[in-house]
Amino acid sequence: MIRSDVLEQLPVRGAVPALRTALEGHGAAVLCAPPGTGKTTLVPLVLAGLVGDGPARRVVVAEPRRIAARAAARRMAWLLGEKAGGSVGFTVRGERVVGPHTRVEVVTTGVLLQRLQRDQELAGVDVVVLDECHERHLDADTVAAFLLDVRAALRPELQLVAASATTDAEGWARLLGDAPVVEAQGVAHPVEVVWAPPARPVRPPHGMRVDPALLSHVASVVRRALSEHDGDVLCFLPGVGEIARVAGQLGDLGGVDVLQVHGRAPAAVQDAVLAPGQRRRVVLATSVAESSLTVPGVRVVVDSGLAREPRTDHARGLSALTTVRASQAAGRQRAGRAGREAPGAVYRCWAEAEDGRLPRFPAPEIKVADLAAFALQAACWGDPDAAGLALLDAPPAGALAAAREVLAALGAVDADTGRVTARGKRMAGAGVHPRLARALLDGAAEAGARPAAEVVALLSEEPPRDYGDDLTAALRAARRGNDAYGARWRQEVRRLTSAVDAGDSGRKSGTSPGKATGKRDDHVAGLIASLAFPERVARTRGAGAFLMVSGTAAEVSAGSPLHNAPWLAVAVADRPVGAAHARVRLGAVIDEDTALRAARPLHRSGDEVGWADGDVVARRVERLGAVELAVRPLKDPGPRLVREALLTGLRQEGTGLLKWSRDAVELRQRLAFLHLRLGAPWPDVSESALHARVDEWLEPELSKARRRSALAGIDAGQCLNRLLPWAGGEAARLDELAPERLAVPSGSRIRVDYSDPEQPVLAVKLQEMFGLARTPEIAGVPVVVHLLSPAGRPAAVTADLESFWRDGYRGVRAELRGRYPRHPWPEDPATAAPTRHTNARLKR
Incomplete structure (x- = not known):
């Protein structure tokens, strides 16, 4: 019997006529409806003609998560007075509850993606509802794109609804071809916001790690919420591990049931959460409870403010979930759980001042995922x-x-x-990541379909942490486990085994993929993991350290059974923020033969000549990617390889490896000055420029060199002369434009210091400059004159001699003439005769 009284109370009912009109006129619509309005349950029933007076049609509802798909189907069936499998059914990976008269089928987006690949027309389906599209899961975005292709090319009559509580309505409307936006008004119960930051600072999350101090604080806020408000408490945490930790800290709550809901929770627990409780409850949940699910009895939400998102390190080939601050949109969704049935409260475990700095929406998975x-x-x-x-x-x-x-x-x-x-x-039809599909198909040919499927199922949903980091041990734990993970694992094994049996992966090898081959668990585990992740095959470096063939260093935890393995097939690894090495979270012991087979494309032998430890090193190396398998010295390396190694040394250590006489150093400085002041054709002689033009100035000397010692014998000055602008005749003006020495009034020729290319320096005894009013210039640049005492010590610095004779000389004269009485100190240096000699010599 249809529960009309419940259906009539759902606020989304008022938006149904506008939604129907939009679909009839445009074929697509965006439905924005607040949480609790019935968009997930009433709208599909109306569109299918199961409620109201509409025509009978077939509707597929796509949900991002299995728990949401099951719950939505069961809720709709209950509204019709039926059980799932009648008018309303559901299909998730490994489970299908659909009958011959089903008109609304709720599926996960992954299931719909597979269905579209098999049947692009979606024969028999009239409407597709993409629910919770704001979450921006990659499968959901892909499904939307494929469905738009189907409408454009094959079935223009197929109707699409993008539904969400908080979404970029305008963006989705544009994507659906300027589709109408239909908004439903909810009955919004007020939700009081309580800011409850920790009393002391906590460390920010990094990788999968969350500061235990924050989790203890969340547990204390749950206790506070229970004492200050009536009703059940829904607490949002980022993952299963954090839920377990907080549950442990709430174990002594008298008269209160503590329930844990997440994607790995047993179906019985999930059902219990979605049904009214007889006692007060605290529900600890991941983001699965943000949308689609209504947890009855909840009046209070405690929000940790954290979420998990995928991240991929493409350079190292590592993909993992990471803990991030939840977005503002997620915060609104979570808070809305407290006001679905009555006024409520949300306790936010961060400061109000931080709220405005949170991202507005979660990162689209397509931007950050593998x-x-x-x-x-x-x-x-x-x-x-x-x-x-x-x-x-x-x-x-x-x-x-x-x-x-x-x-x-x-x-x-x-x-x-x-x-x-x-x-x-x-591989696409296997319904797992392409890497795992490859391991399933190839591994089944050697080990049999079921053994291969067992390991792939273990890798497709990472096992609980208490299974350990040894893949073989985890496999055995899954076989004997009676927990929720074990049940899902066995279900997935059956599905994957059937997928292999339906193919032809084992025919060429003569091995039946459907039969086990009797190989040991450790062999099968290592084989499958190495086939799935060949670039993560790793060899020991000792003391629990390993080097992957990709070049990534990795470590296993102290006390791990993998600690002394000669080779590892690393199945799961991450690299915590700030860590020097990756951390192996799941791996299998393998031998060298398995490593070579799995990573065969990376196996090569050849001559390697490089720069190491400050000299040319020549070796013949057999390697598997970055892992060296065998090395022996190479007696006569090829000249080209040696030249490249020497160039590497010059890049790493600089041209200082060459022989730089004083004249060579000064020539380089003079050229740097001219390049800065006059530009072309005077060459740039910086390190980067010399490396770029090495063929022009360092050959043929470089080609004749074989070791570091040979570089030290190359006269850098003679080589630099090749860069001078000889072709245009400008090279002949080098001494004119940047002379080595300048003549001063005393008749001396003083060496110019060009070490600062901005302004040359002339260091000369003060008495030798008497009578010179104008500062000397080089290439139009006044030199900086360092005026020295008779003992050669600095007395004054000036770039304006006329000003110095007028204003600065008196102070220098007063300070030095008593110290050097044998040297002339005239009162008017601008008109005095310059000299290199003492007063006595002058008198003679």
Whole structure:
């Protein structure tokens, strides 16, 4: 029996006529409806004709998470007085509850993506609702782009609804072809905001780590909320580990049930959270509870202010979740949970002053995630560059290029065109990351479908931390585990085994992929992990340190069973902020043969001549990527390789490796002065410029050198002469434009110091400059005159002799004539005769 009384109370009902009109006129619409208005439950029922007087139609609702898909389907079935599998059903990975009369099917976006690849027309589907599109999951963005292609090319009558509580409505409207925006007004119960920052500063999150002090504070705020307000408390935390820690600190709450809800929670726990409790409850949840789900009885929200987002280090090939500050949009969604049924309160565990500095929306996953799966989906769709896909945000070019390189290495796409191969289509159909699909198909041929599927299932959803970091031990723990993870793991194993059995991955090798081969667990675990992540194969450096073939250094934790492994297949690793090395979180022990097989494209031998430890080092090296397998000295390296090694040394240590006489140093300084003052054709003789023109000035001496000692014998001054502008005749003016020495009034020729190219320096005894009123110039630049005492010590510095004779000389004369009475100190130096001699010599 339809629960009409409940349906009539849902606020979104008032927006249904406008939504119908928009779909009939445009074929697409954006539905903005606050939390709790019924957009996820009532709208699909109306569009399917199950409620109201509309025609009977088939509606597919896409949700970003499995828990939300199940909950939405069960809620709609309950509103119709049915059970899931009747008029309303759901399909998530590994579970399908749909009957012959199902007209509303709730699926995850991943399931819909696979369905579109198999059947681009979505035959029999009339309407697709993309729910919670504000979350900007990569699968959801991809599904939207594919559906717009379907509408444009195959089925213009297919109707699309982008639905969300907080979203960029204008952006989605443009994406859907200037679709109408329909807004539903909710019955907004007031939510009091309580700012509850920690009393003392806590360390900001980095990587997966959250300061335990913050989690203790969150637990104390939950206790405070229980004491200050009635009703259940919903507490948002970033991940499973943090939920477990806070739950442990709340274990002694009398008369209050503490429930943990997240993607890994058992179905029974998830169902219990979504049903009214008999006792007061504290629900500790990840972001899965931000939207789509209504947790009855909640009057208070405690928000830690943290969330998890994917991040990819393309340079090191490491992908992981990282803890970030939740966006303002997420904060509004979370707070709205407290006011769905009645007035409530939200306790925010940060200062009010910080709120305005938070990002407005979460980062679109396409901007930060590993794009290998997206690139494979785009290639299967026939658009390898994703250039023709209607996306709110274009994929970053560098990340997409890196993804295509990975796919080409896996044989999923053609390296030249990017088009999907037959193998790539089979990999896409496996419903796991392309790396894992490759390991599943290739590993099944050697180890059998089920053993391969067991390890791939373990890698497709990272096992609980208490399973340890040894992949083989984790595999055995999953087999005997009766926890929620173990149940999901067994379900996924069955699905993956069926996917292999339906293909032909083992025919060429003569091994039936559907049968186990009796290989040991450790062999299978290492084989699958190394096939999935060949660039993460790593060899020991001793003491728990490893070097991956990609060049990334990694470490295992103290006491790990992986500590003494000669080789590792690293399945999961991250690199905490500020850490020098990656951290192995899940890996398998392998032998060298397995390493060589998995990373075969990186296996090579050759002559390597380089600059190391301050000299040319020549070796014949067998290596697996960055890992050196065997090394022996190379007696007669090729001249070209030696020359490149010497150039590397010059770049690293500078041209000081050459022989620089005083004349050579001064020539370089004079040329630097002329280049700065006059420009071309006088050459730039900086380090970078000399490296760029090495062929012009350092040959043939460089080609004859074989070691560092030979560089020290090359006269740099003679080589620099080659850069002088001989062709135009300007080189002949070098001594005119930048003379080595200048004649001074005494008749001496004094060496000019060009070490500062901005202004040359002339250091000369004061008495030798008597009678000279104008400061000497070089290339139009007044020199800086360092006037020296008779003992050669600095007495004064000036770039204006006339001014010095007039104003500065008197003070110098008064200070020095008593100290040097044998030298002349005339009262008028501007008219006195210059001299190099003492008074006695002058009298003679």
